[in-house]
């Protein structure tokens with residue numbers, strides 16, 4: 080058997096590849112496999128290289144690769160010279176043949192430019208597959224494994240939550256070690272930048288840190304700038320100018336003018352100082368592309384990742400705000416730790432390397448605080464309320480943003496809310512399970528959800544960066560905060576202070592949907608006995624089951640055990656995709672923007688079925704499914720209009736849509752009803768603020784229902800037809816992005832393909848949901864009683880095609 084293979088109680092283990100195999104056949108397969116072969120070859124090459132190499136030290140710091148190559152070339156052909164990456168203290172000289180190495184070692188004295196070198200055989204390291212560094216997620220997984228038995232033993236969910244904090248929080252020892260590092264960095268920087276100040280912010284100090292969290296530092300150079308300006312204006316020679324405590328200006332300050340230097344230049348300087356002058360610091364790297372550029376580093380002794388930024392006063396202040404909130408109510412920390420942990424397990428948070436499409440810890444913490452501002456009675460005050468409680472000396476404005484709040488929790492009256500952690504955690508999930516993310520902007524400042532349409536005109540599309548900068552230059556004053564751009568997205572979470580910044584602006588639509596879906600799952604679980612009651616048999620309960628990693632939870636099935644067969648298609652509200660004219664109308668509608676948008680979507684839906692897919696009127700003989708509201712009124716081939724008045728019809732059909740049937744009018748008639756919406760929206764439970772939800776104050780939209788028939792398989796072979804047509808028309812846009820092309824594709828199919836055996840007659844019912852969940856239009860598709868299997872293909876096509884086509888139509892015709 081190969082030397083790398085050992086037998087284990089569970090079968091075999093390959094030491095080289097670090098893989099377990101259960102039996103002999105899988106072992107044989109592995110040994111013959113590519114991975115094992117490649118690693119065996121790599122190991123052989125490395126070993127041969129080691130034998131041909133020498134370890135060299137003692138050369139001058141600035142010695143170059145060429146210098147060493149030239150020197151060692153006299154002993155044999157030199158293949159490569161590799162310096163140690165960080166400090167240039169040693170080098171490996173690799174010869175092409177082993178003779179070169181032997182000759183070099185046989186010479187006793189080596190010298191380059193009078194500098195004595197030390198030359199030794201290269202140390203032979205056992206070849207080991209370096210496992211990629213464990214991710215944070217894997218670390219957390221391990222913590223959970225160790226935490227599980229402790230949590231199972233706890234008596235209550237409250238106790239479990241405290242246990243989570245205790246196990247994963249940053250310990251006092253680690254905090255102290257970090258403080259010492261901050262002190263060391265401060266001392267070094269003071270040497271180069273007199274009067275500068277290094278401040279820690281973020282999770283190391285905001286009371287929500289975990290043991291592996293990074294160290295965020297802010298280098299404040301304001302006082303150094305003053306010092307430099309004073310030195311410059313002084314008649315004394317610059318080198319003799321001194322700071323308050325008698326230190327003199329270092330040569331670095333003679334090289335760079337802090338008042339005019341670009342942030343990129345300053346960061347390069349910071350990086351150079353860190354690299355050269357702070358012992359233990361390595362892997363220093365300037366990341367200039369981040370929203371806030373930083374210098375990243377690693378501190379060896381504490382195995383710690385750190386960031387230094389030079390323009391981040393707002394983050395220092397929001398860190399103080401989080402500290403204050405922790406001090407205001409002791410329930411915040413256990414809630415935040417538990418929710419952060421849950422979010423990690425469900426892969427909702429934890430962007431690799433800081434940026435990414437998921438929630439970051441700061442955003443998640445703000446979501447918890449917002450929820451606590453909205454609990455009944457509130458656990459935490461709004462930021463505006465806090466401002467009112469601050470005294471004059473606590474007033475604070477940074478970059479034009481009001482960041483005033485009391486410095487001590489004592490200034491804030493305690494909450495009257497007495498709910499325990501177990502109840503609050505469940506309430507957090509139900510709060511966000513039914514939250515209208517698409518239609519809202521979350522404001523911690525006001526402690527309420529603002530309608531997203533009220534931010535039209537302040538979004539990125541309207542104001543360009545250059546325009547803002549120009550404005551600021553013209554006025555010769557700091558940029559007016561409210562002129563800045565807000566990036567709207569699937570989750571809009573306003574920073575509590577920088578009110579033009581969407582803290583979750585990076586979040587993808589998929590992440591937002593996953594977040595809400597997981598909140599819904601968690602809410603359901605929190606209603607079960609397994610959450611509330613300790614298992615007497617030592618089984619997982621409470622938080623243990625809540626922390627089941629993503630994808631391992633039970634799949635939800637219908638009562639008959641089948642997967643969900645529901646035929647519905649949703650069209651989400653995406654403000655950014657809407658044309659300017661419609662956005663202006665929505666903005667005017669204020670809180671009532673949803674019915675207006677719904678009406679426009681319905682118009683587009685009709686256009687898709689009628690004009691693009693050429694569906695005809697539904698047959699009168701199509702049976703009505705029992706218990707189906709609204710269907711009884713169904714007029715075949717048209718939309719079911721419930722109580723639509725001619726006035727509503729007219730007002731909603733003002734901007735001519737092509738087609739003599741005027742689908743806009745039929746759809747508008749359907750929507751402009753006085754009858755309440757679907758049961759889903761009329762039953763709408765409580766709003767995020769705990770009040771009874773409403774879709775708007777205007778006329779309540781209806782739940783229009785249309786009956787359509789289709790005689791051809793308009794979904795089959797579309798791609799091929801489109802490709803052929805595209806060749807002729809040079810219109811190469813993707814599926815669903817051109818009305819004319821898609822219409823042509825359908826016409827082609829109708830002309831060239833045979834009819835389906837039995838025409839498909841189906842119904843589509845539109846419902847507006849929102850206010851108590853993300854604003855969207857839900858299209859319920861009722862399949863025909865005949866040709867169901869056939870229809871399923873049509874439905875799968877519609878699932879993808881319809882939302883895209885509706886977006887296109889809304890963009891181009893409204």
Ligand code: ATP
Pocket residue numbers: 280281282283285288289292293295394395397398433439440441442574580581582583
């Ligand atoms: P951790 O490092 O454990 O993930 P953190 O709170 O330190 O948590 P970082 O991403 O390191 O998170 O950010 C450091 C600090 O920078 C935050 O605590 C917050 O003060 C500020 N910050 C982070 N992200 C944002 C953001 N999107 N908008 C505004 N401030 C932010």
Ligand code: MG
Pocket residue numbers: 281282283292293294295
């Ligand atoms: Mg951090």
